[in-house]
């Protein structure tokens with residue numbers, strides 16, 4: 106522990122749980138002073154590997170997180186966890202219940218678990234999730250596990266935050282596989298088919314494998330995804346395989362019986378080695394920086410625009426009423442404001 | 447879009463002790479969510495130490511305990527003490543359960559802020575929290 110006179114930055118870097126927890130709260134609540142602290146932490150990061158877990162509600166993300174914590178603790182690594190649950194759009198309240206599955210680690214000083222509510226943010230995470238990960242990293246955590254909300258199929262933000270994304274699915278969900286096809290396929294670095302104690306696990310594995318095979322065939326024909334284009338540009342290669350193509354492994358797990366967890370953790374580890382070998386870890390960090398920067402920029406510009414709007418054009422509520430009454434045109438108003446900025 | 451510095455209350459709802467059902471705790475958790483609070487729910491069989499550790503990590507403003515086992519005279523003060531030990535004595539502790547009227551003064555003396563008896567409505571719990579649990583200071 107650090108002494109009495111220590112700054113918040115020093116306390117967080119020394120692993121002070123209370124200082125870190127309060128900073129996370131202040132960041133979540135948008136307290137201006139917390140930004141300055143974050144800026145200092147940001148300038149000298151830790152070394153954490155960030156692993157994301159996404160997939161539909163009830164698939165077992167929290168249970169898998171619990172078992173992954175156990176795995177890493179056994180290997181002597183410290184672990185941070187961020188678990189995001191949805192805020193009710195009607196009441197603004199939320200029930201954050203992911204800790205229920207992680208009780209084994211409640212008293213382990215090497216584990217810090219934080220629950221966050223989406224607070225109206227879309228995309229699978231909350232606005233403050235990335236900041237909370239930065240705080241955990243500054244505390245010196247070796248591994249940070251991020252559990253997304255798991256509602257809907259547009260949970261793409263985790264790609265920008267995590268080094269490795271684990272997509273969790275379960276057997277016997279025809280529609281689920283459709284959903285995976287629709288968007289999740291692109292974001293998965295590793296697939297976990299959890300609840301493999303249930304019937305149909307092999308079938309799900311086969312379905313996923315088929316989709317991956319299909320993707321690889323189209324990739325060689327030129328229909329490449331973002332990452333492989335990056336890789337090929339960098340290595341000057343014509344062949345995505347040669348350029349360090351990553352074939353997402355599919356791992357069967359039973360989180361509640363601790364089965365398949367070593368295989369899952371090893372698949373994540375292989376992906377980490379792949380990231381280091383191909384230089385893609387850097388690329389991902391640049392992508393995260395870009396996303397963070399754009400989010401901040403968008404907020405700033407929007408805030409500036411709204412202030413300007415209020416000062417020079419009219420109050421938002423009043424303008425909205427005029428637009429609703431069709432006495433004003435939203436495009437014209439937006440153009441007018443944009444010209445002034 | 448405007449960045450109001452309005453803090454959302456965070457409340458940990460826990461079920462300490464050995465008794466095996468958490469219906470009451472879940473009902474309260476839902477009522478608190480519907481009142482606009484963020485509820486951290488930790489489930490059954492929590493020791494006071496586990497509750498305090500979670501309260502600190504989650505930086506909650508209050509801890510609500512549901513105790514049906516009759517062990518309230520040991521569990522409530524134990525949670526208060528465990529919080530103090532972790533430097534979190536500013537967390538408001540309240541709770542409810544099957545608790546004899548006579549025990550309430552003893553509980554309050556040990557640092558429990560409010561005790562709700564089985565007949566209490568969820569609305570009365572929400573109202574009490576609104577009036578008595580304040581978002582914590584910016585500095586830990």
Ligand SMILES: Nc1nc2c(ncn2[C@@H]2O[C@H](COP(=O)(O)OP(=O)(O)O)[C@@H](O)[C@H]2O)c(=O)[nH]1
Pocket residue numbers: 160161162163164165166167168169206255299300301302303358359360361362
């Ligand atoms: N049969 C079976 N049940 C599981 C498995 N993993 C998790 N569960 C159960 O599935 C339910 C939802 O799990 P949870 O981890 O909360 O899912 P999440 O919503 O994705 O975080 C819980 O009741 C778990 O006990 C598994 O491998 N097999």
Ligand SMILES: [Mg+2]
Pocket residue numbers: 166167168202203252
């Ligand atoms: Mg969960």
